[in-house]
Amino acid sequence: MPLRRVSAAYLAQAEELRDNVQQWAAYESRGNCIVLAGPGSGKTKTLVLKMARALAEDVRAPRGIACITYSQECTRELTRRMESLGLRESSRLFIGTVHGFCLRHLLIPYGRLANLGLPDPITVxxxxxxxxxFLRVRARLFGEASTHRKIDMDKHRRIHLDRAAPSWREFEELATLAEAYEEALHHDGFVDYEDLVIYGERLVTQHDWxxxxxxxxxxxxAVDEYQDLGVGLHRIVKRLAFDGGVRLFAVGDADQSVYGFNGADxxxxxxxxxxPDVECIKLKVNYRCAEAIVRVSERALGEFREYRSYDPDRQAHIDLIECPDGLTQQAKWAIEKIIPAALRRQPGRQIGDIAILYRNAGIGDVVAGAAADAGVSFIRVDTSAPYRKCAITSWVEDCSAWCAGGGRDAKPMLQGLIDRWLAFHRLPLADNNARIHIKKLTEFLWSHRENRSAWYFVSAIREKLLDNLIAGNACLVDQAAQMDAMTRALQVGxxxxxxDMAGLGGRDGSPDQLNLLTLHSAKGCEYDVVIMLGLDEGTFHWTNVQGNDLLESRRLFxxxxxxxxxxxxMLYSGWNENRGRRYYSGRLRFLEELNAD
Incomplete structure (x- = not known):
């Protein structure tokens, strides 16, 4: 029996897990538990209900649960699901990235006590x-002609956390560059995102107190998407769970590990x-994909995982399409042929149920151009998107959605917007100052309940609320840059x-807009119809790719x-183009294994 009042929604949804033996076992677990969850297996639902139960039955107030996930998009989805159960972010519930956890709950409260040598205050x-x-330090050390890349230096910092180990100096120039870069950055009074995890790990591993x-x-x-979170988090988790007695509940799927270039392992x-001190549970039922897609996906992976569709009789449509004239033809074919047919095939299907996936932003430019030429409205999630998702930009989008009409259906919930607003200020709900901030926010939202231009809304929320917050919070410097990028994208030109405000509120998905995403950005998403472009050797990956890089490419597919x-x-052309030259390297090798022609 629950130890205190719990959400009726949580109890009702928990019963839905009972018929799935593996999900129920995860829900019932009492100690450290790892859930290996294949695609569409309901892992997010299982994770959310497990946290809801633990908050209700196991973790007594004022103590709480920290849930760490890979990205801001994942954070947003988990937050929404918890809100639907009547559970919101508060002092008892942290949902965020590993960088956010290290900053808010390790470095800010304990970093100065541990004499870590970081700038004070910590400013990202x-x-x-x-x-x-980086460029300044690189030029000083190795000259203007140096080809060292920051992405390589950061990966070296991310993987080799023990600076005293021989592996740190395995690549001497990268190690020297990293040390000089960190010294210069800290001298300027800043840390970067890598520092947050590096020093968070040092704090936890070197200071027992x-x-x-x-x-x-x-x-x-709780940890979501564990396979993508890297060495730093792994060391933090092991230290907290197995030396510190913190109970661990983590979900992940090694077959969906696609961030090796970032140091994920x-x-x-x-x-x-x-x-031996961890219970391992494997989820085998795929609630998303039709049976034929489950079977094809295993051939794509090159491994048999014994997954099965929840609805084995549901029909699927799988097609490989050759477009010999290249990516432009692929994009045009997807927009003008595939999408209209898919909309006709299923009554009630909307264009927001369809996604076009691709390897990189360059292909995204081609697809976006084809969609614009055809008058198709779209949402784009890749490195060419106008601004990067972060906690503040996502919150502004949700505020816009609420004001444009979402508040009538509690999508998003007003209380959730308030909780996130207070989290920016790091204020508990009962604090007297919190009441002032709540009043300002609710008055603003209530007075802007109309669907005007997004530029008008963002300008107003910055003037009335955000600019003062950002100016007084050194931890939000990088997020302020993304707010500036959002503002520039919305202004004239x-x-x-x-x-409009409804459109801004739908920037993470709208029934009326086609979804354009990189394959990496599509992780955690699901759609009725998926169109994959650029499935050619030399486009999807280098033609000579091998080893771990080839395995990761296969997992991305x-x-x-x-x-x-x-x-x-799945669209291909049989050739790729590089520096103006055409190479007939054939379609993606993984397509040869599908036997779906």
Missing amino acids: STTDHSQQV VLPLVKACFPML SSLLHDLAER GILHDL YVGVTRARDEVY
């Missing part, structure tokens, strides 16, 4: 400023799952100038196929 550098520091303090706040730690998930509920279209 903007991406542009970090790049400028921190462990009971973290456990006192968060006796349970899928073997870390298996390392946890194989421990900007790429999103014609957007697998991720794309498994986003689809009912229909998958």
Whole structure:
């Protein structure tokens, strides 16, 4: 029996897990638990209900649960699902990225006590400023002609956390560059996102006194998408769980590990799952994909996983389409042929149920051009998007959605917007200052309940609320840069100038807009219809790719196929272009294994 009042929604939804033996076992687990969850297996639902139960039955107030996930998009989805159960972010529930957890719950409260040597106050550098520091240091050390890249230096910092180990100096120039870069950045009074995890890990692993303090706040730690989160988080998790007594509940799928270029290592998930003091549960039922798509996806992966569709009789449509004239023809074929047919095929289907997936933003430019030429409205999620998703930009989008009409259906919930607003100020709900901030926010939202231009709304919310917040919070410097990018995109002449408030509120998905995403951005998403473009050797990956890079490329292809509920279209041309030359390297090698022609 629950120890205190719980959400009726949580109890009702929990009963839905009972018929799935593996989901129910995860829900009933009492100790450390790792859930290995294939595509469409209901892992997010299982994770959310497990956290809801733990908050209701196991973790007594004022203590809480910290839930760490990979990206801002994942954070947003988990937050919405918890809100639907009547549970919101508060001092008892943290949902955020590993960087956010390290900053808010490790470095800010304990960093100065541990004499970590970080700037005080901790101010996160903007991406542009970090790049400028890197270029300055690189030129000083190795000359203007140096070809060292920041992405390589950051990966070295991310993977080799022990600076005393021989592996740190395995690539001597990268190690020297990293040390000089960090010294220069800190001298300027800033840290970067890599620092947050690096120093968070040092704090936890080198200072025993921190462990009971973290456990006192968060006796349970939940981790989503564990396979993508890297060495730093893995060390933090092991230290908190197995030395600090924090209970661990983590979900992940090594087959969907696609961030090796960022330092992610899928073997870390298996390392946890194989421990004798951890219960390992595997989810086998795919609630998303039709049976034919499940079977094709296993051929795409090159491994048999014994997954099965929840609805084995549901029909699927799978097609490989050759477009010999290249990417432009692929994009045009998708927009003008596939999408209209898919909309006709299923009554009630909307264009928001369809996604076009591709390898990189360059292909996204081609697709966006074809969609614009055809008058198709779209949402784009890749590196060419007008601004990067972060906590503040996502919150502004949700405020816009509420004012434009979403508030009538509690989508999003007003209380959730308030909780996130207070979290920016790091204020508990009962604080007297919190009441002032709540009043300002609710008055603003209530007075802007109309669907005007997004530019008008963003200008107003910045003037009345956000600019003062950002000016007084050094931790929000990088997020302020993304708010500036959003503002530029919405102003006259900007790429999103014609957007209204409802459109801004639907920037993470709208029934009336086609979804354009990179394959990496599509992780965690699902659509009725998935169209994959650029499936050619030399376009999807280098023609000479091998080893771990080839395995990761295969997993990325697998991720794309498994986003689809009912229909998958795979388009190729048989050639690729590089520096103006055409290379007939053939279609993607994984297509040869599908036997779906």
